[in-house]
Amino acid sequence: MKKMFVTLALGALAAAAHAGAIDSLENFVRNAKTGHADFTQVITAPPRDGQPGRTKSSSGSFDFQRPNRFRFEYRKPFEQTIVADGQTVWLFDKDLNQVSQRKQVKVLANTPAAVIAASPDLESIKRDFELQPLPDQDGLQWVQATPRQKEGQLTSMKIGFRGDQLAALEIQDSFGQRSVLTFNNMQVNAPVNPQTFHFTPPKGADVLQAP
Template identity: 30%
Template sequence: MRDSQTLLSSPLSLAAAALGLTFATPAAWANDAAERLTERLEPLESYQATFEQKILDGSGERLQSATGEMWLSRPGMLRWEVEAPYSQVVVSDGSDIYLYDPDLEQVTVQPMDDRVTHTPALLLSGNIGDLTSSYDVVYNHENGEDVFTLIPSSADTLFEELNMVFDNDTLTQLWMMDSTGQRTLITFSDITQNGSINRSLFNFDIPEGTDVIREEF
C-alpha cells in the first residue's frame, strides 16, 4: 500500500531534491548570475512540457520514477499531472492549490502563501524579482548548457538547492536537493514556451464523492 503522505507531498514539491553542491561566490558574480537568470525567465509567460521525474536517495539509489505533463502560466497558475506509475494531479489557480489523488479519492486544498509558492514549479510562475531577491544565484556554463544554482536565503523552503538548466533560452531540467539529501531530477521534453494554454486547465472541479482536506497556514 502506498503511503498517502508521500503521495501528497511529492507532487507539491515536485518531489523536491537535487545535486548537493554549494558555492562561495563573490557578490558581483552573484548579481550577474541573477541578472542572467532574470533575462531567461522574464519573457516566460507560459510553459508546457512532458516530463520524466527521478527521485534518488543520498547514495544515488533510485527511489521512485514518474512521467507526466505540466502546464504553467503567469501569474501563479500551474497544472502538474503525473500519469505513471500512479495518477496524481496538482492544480494552482492563483489563489489555492489542489492536490488530488484519484486512487485515494482525496484532495488536499492549501491557500497560496510564501511557503507553498517556494516549490520549484510555482517559483517559475511567480514574480522574477521576488525570486532573485529570495535566493543566492550562481551561474555556470557546462557542456553547452547554462546552469543556474539557487540557494534559499531563508530556511522556510522545501529544498536546500535548486538547479535550473537551460539549452539556449529553453528550460530543459530541474535538479533539487532537500534537507535529507534526497535528490530529484526532472527532465522536460516536447516543450512549448509562450504558447496558448486553455485557462480552464487551471480550474479544479472537485469530483463528487472525494474526501476534501483543507489546510490553513
C-alpha cells in the first residue's frame, strides 16, 4: 500500500510539472507584449541516398511586438531580414538584393510566429494547435504544438521554456527538415522602436509579390 501511494504521488508530481509547461506558454503569450533576443538556428535536412542529413547554422537577432509584428535579422553566415509589419511579411536577401512580400494573413496561421508573436492569448493558439505538455528535457519545460490543419508545411513544433521565458523552438516540416532555434538574452517588455517593424525595399532591389 505504501509503495502504491508513493507511485501515485510521484505520478501526480510529474503530471503537475508537465502541466506547468502549458502554464508557462499561457503566461508568455499573455504577459510578453514585446521582446528582443539573440538566436541561433540549426537546420538539419533528412538523410538522402544513404547519406546522413546535412546541417546548416545561422544566427542573428529577433524582435516581436504582439500582435502580429516581428523581425528576424540574420547576420551569419548570410544577411537576411524577415519583417512582419501587421499587414505584410517582407523577406530581404542582401546578397541577391531581392525582396519578396506576401500578405501576412496568408502566412502566419499554423506557423511558429502564430505562437511567439501573433496570438494574444492561449485560446487563440488552441484554435490552430493541439497542445500537449512533454517531459522536461535539457533543463527546459516543453510543450508540443501540432497544427490542427494538416495541409501546411509545419507538421509539429516543440516550444521550450525556462520558467516563463521562451528559450527554444524545435520545428519539424513536411519535407522532413528539423529546425532548432535557441534564444539567448531574452528581454521581455522592453521598449521597442516602432521602426523595427517597418520595412522599405532598398533602392534598386528586385521586389517580388509572392502568391
